[in-house]
Amino acid sequence: MIVATSIHELRDAIAESVVTIGNFDGVHLGHQKLIGMTCAKAKTRGASSVVVTFDPHPLRVLVGPQTPPFITLTDQKLELIRQHGAEAALVIPFTRELAALSPEEFVKTYLVDALHVRELVIGYDYHMGKGRTGDYKTLQGLGEKFDFQVFRLDPVTHDGAVVSSTRIRDMVQAGRVWEARPLLSRFYQVSGEVVHGMKRGGDLLGFPTANLKLVDELVPKRGVYAVWVELDGHCLPGVANIGTNPTFGNDAVSVEPHILDYSGDLYGRRIRVHFVQRLRDEKKFSGLDELKARIAEDVRLGRTILRSPEAQPERPCTCPGPATAASPDGPEVRA
Structure with a gap:
């Protein structure tokens, strides 16, 4: 073009x-x-x-x-x-x-x-x-x-209403990313460069995350999401946290995807996050053990959702599994 x-x-x-x-x-x-x-x-x-x-x-x-x-x-x-x-x-x-x-x-x-x-x-x-x-x-x-x-x-x-940018924006800001998908004919996505964060994900919690310096303006509602992470044209399953990490008393909002079963240096690389479904609200936990247990449960739910045929991403992102018509309620497993 x-x-x-x-x-x-x-x-x-x-x-x-x-x-x-x-x-x-x-x-x-x-x-x-x-x-x-x-x-x-x-x-x-x-x-x-x-x-x-x-x-x-x-x-x-x-x-x-x-x-x-x-x-x-x-x-x-x-x-x-x-x-x-x-x-x-x-x-x-x-x-x-x-x-x-x-x-x-x-x-x-x-x-x-x-x-x-x-x-x-x-x-x-x-x-x-x-x-x-x-x-x-x-x-x-x-x-x-x-x-x-x-x-x-x-x-x-x-669903009986006009498709508009305002309607989609309201959905994304409310965390209703699954409902926004048919209006966009794709999952809502953000992209950015992976930068150094607080380095707590892998070292402290056992779930390394990629801290994004976003180029996009519209960020979904704070919480945890099942996502596809696009890297070099390939989509990898993951879960992402949007928020301030209240357990650690942070103030700045961040987008931090954890790529499942992935190891490698992502610093300085640009990735794209496709938001599939919201799992839960952001929450302050009593301590590290409770937080780690909840993250493990988030990962389990994310795996199950992303295995669903209706949760597969669209081309050109290349991932295992076919894309199919989406159910209006999302994949069966919901948090």
Whole structure:
């Protein structure tokens, strides 16, 4: 997939295009439908399929740092867009000056002159341009003026509710990672570099953990989770603690996966943690013996859950066992 951050990079590379546009936070099921529809239409007419998105997220510029955490930052967003078949992505640097453009100015500059758009695919609630005045009706008018068609995708629902980034964010923050999976068509995941922590996991407890310096913003609710840990394209079973380690009186929140039956130096390496199911709340224990016993039970539960066919991860992460349709209640063994 071609990735460009300037229209000048694509102006001569694309003869004509079918475009979808949006923020695509999470690249969830609704976004995947938009990308799939765009790719199918592009294939039919022999055009390039292009996803137009923004960096930073417009809310980060217009609202400021008090915006909620985002599900996917730009690098992961682009990785997921590529996996769903887009041939090119235009990542437009978002500024207040860009936000001040009228819908017609934006469409003419970015879609018509640069991408030679022939068809535009948008979500049911998409708005663009100054004051968000560029709705479906406005875009249809611009399509008539600049000779392109506009298609609007109906809301995508799951369990009777619209799939949205806000809904997924609320689920993850509540620890309901199993329920978020079908909305994302994958397990929720975070990634980061393994850094030195307090070195208590292996030395003191007998369960070494990888302390992550996260690159992602959205962290699931504190507690212990059954997880897959992706390392060099392979998924390894594990359990992860998110919290402050209250038994030891820590204050800083950390994400610390323990990879089952693994030995090796992970410091300085980047790993990805796929959250399968929440096992329990974070808890302060009376001492080391009680904590070690509880961790051993967490490991037992994690092994059982991760052996379940419905708990297998999706490609490209390569793991033993097939991926199957997920039960809405999760694997049978629950803490």
